[in-house]
Amino acid sequence: GQNIDQPTEMTATEGAIVQINCTYQTSGFNGLFWYQQHAGEAPTFLSYNVLDGLEEKGRFSSFLSRSKGYSYLLLKELQMKDSASYLCAVRDSNYQLIWGAGTKLIIKP
Amino acid sequence: ETGVTQTPRHLVMGMTNKKSLKCEQHLGHNAMYWYKQSAKKPLELMFVYSLEERVENNSVPSRFSPECPNSSHLFLHLHTLQPEDSALYLCASSRNGENSPLHFGNGTRLTVT
Numbered sequence: 636g637q638n639i640d641q642p643t644e645m646t647a648t649e650g651a652i653v654q655i656n657c658t659y660q661t662s663g664f665n666g667l668f669w670y671q672q673h674a675g676e677a678p679t680f681l682s683y684n685v686l687d688g689l690e691e692k693g694r695f696s697s698f699l700s701r702s703k704g705y706s707y708l709l710l711k712e713l714q715m716k717d718s719a720s721y722l723c724a725v726r727d728s729n730y731q732l733i734w735g736a737g738t739k740l741i742i743k744p
Numbered sequence: 745e746t747g748v749t750q751t752p753r754h755l756v757m758g759m760t761n762k763k764s765l766k767c768e769q770h771l772g773h774n775a776m777y778w779y780k781q782s783a784k785k786p787l788e789l790m791f792v793y794s795l796e797e798r799v800e801n802n803s804v805p806s807r808f809s810p811e812c813p814n815s816s817h818l819f820l821h822l823h824t825l826q827p828e829d830s831a832l833y834l835c836a837s838s839r840n841g842e843n844s845p846l847h848f849g850n851g852t853r854l855t856v857t
Contacts, residue, residue: 639786666843675853677748677834680845722787732846734786 637661639735641723646741647713655708655721655738663728669697669708670722672737678722681708710740718742747771750835750849757825758857765820765852767835773847775840776818778810781832781851793818794840825856 640658647653659667666685670678682690684699684706696709710717723735748769757763769776778790792800793812807829809821818835832853836846 643784668845675850677848677850678846680847683843683845685843724787732789736784736786 637727637733639723639725639733641721641735641738643736644739644741646743647710649713649715649742649744651713652709652711653713653740655710655723655740657706657708657723657735659704659706659723659725659733659735661704661725661727661733664701665726665728665730667697667699667706667726668724668732669706670724671719672722673719681721713742715742715744748835748837748847748849750833750852752852753850754853754855756855756857757822759825759827761825762821762823764822765833765835765854767818767820767849769816769818769835769837769847771837771847773837773839774815775838776812776815777836777838777846778808778818778820779834779836779848781834787834791820822854825854827856830854830856 638660668683669681671681672678682697684697687699689698694711699706720737720739722737724732751766775794777792780788789802790804791810796812807824811819832851834851835849838844838846
């Protein structure tokens, strides 16, 4: 079967750096997405990786290793507003999106 | 404002009621989706419409009935639901294309009593 694994919950300190990992086992690969979802709100698109390597967007970066079935989302200079759930999703060979259950990130002062 | 608007935001209904969820997108997208989100579970795809035609129905019970009258509007008609159907129902839209991200609405929090 197809599976996306991410930690259920993480805690970090304001101003610090946190890395949220995502490992996947899917039938084929056609790209990986990261979304942010604040409680009671819509998931919003953060990043897309289809080739190996690091994509940087301001304080957020996303890394992909297709050979390892692995991605991470790196958040720098954490702010209280970064407290949210982070969802990893992979497009398989049929272009279906396979979703992880999300990682709830708690930022403490 | 996400560009995808869902109404109502909250809905409480009995098991014998009939209600409808509404979704509208203002992004010029040609694909629309219904997802179910339950606590600590991955998003579950329910229905996909591309160019107003249903292209996927992931074995969703018939008590959920989608309708897509045009590329900007999507409905989910609900009848004789069960308590386990209580969840957040998210609508999303996208352009067709493998790297096109989904744009989600804020969802309807449904409680079935």
